[in-house]
Amino acid sequence: MEDIYSSPKSKCKLVKTRKSKIDALLAFSKSLHIVKHKGKSFENNLN
């Protein structure tokens, strides 16, 4: 009789976001400046 061998698969897959995406986030962070004026916040994105 044929045996079926199967390894139990974990439902939890560990993945990481690529470096390019993280670099884009860091660049976004560096370019973002918040200016506060009369209790209001204004975002400046200086690329």
Place this chain on the structure above:
Amino acid sequence: MELQLEDAVLIQNYIQGDEKALEVLINRHNQRLTSFIYSKVHNRSVTEDIFQDTFIKVIRTLKRGAYNEEGKFLPWCMRIAHNLVIDYFRRNSKMPRFEGHADFNIFSVLGDDKLNAEGQLIKSQIDSDICELITELPADQQEVIRMRMYQDMSFKEIAENTGVSINTALGRMRYALINLRKIIEQNNIVLTN
């Protein structure tokens, strides 16, 4: 506990302008947050998009000084990611995706108005043939046909620019088209797409 404290220190440093602190925070929580999102959406590129959107919200909140959950950075990020995942599913349920499979391809019934590669080649050939044919016309007819067809000018504007009446401009256009047809017929030129 120590890890949470370190997060809190890094957040403070980042708020005070240390961009490197953000990099440490992102790299520290990259795997847990990405895996959390992936476990919900099961799509690598969607996961990375949501991860990025999550941190864009985090960055905006921190830079605005609106962060007030000291010591609970990761759960806060996960909550943001969770909300974005819900948004993603809501958006997708409104706009269901259709993907082709072996016996049915959605693109066999859907199409756009653009010409295919062959059609574009034929069209550009016809356009260049017509340009050459126009050079065979008398100068005044060439002028009026170029102004009308290529510069999209009205007959009133053509008349003003060439110093003739509108009727003359119309007449030149008429003769230009008659002459073009004659040249095409005489030379058995086929201009079809």
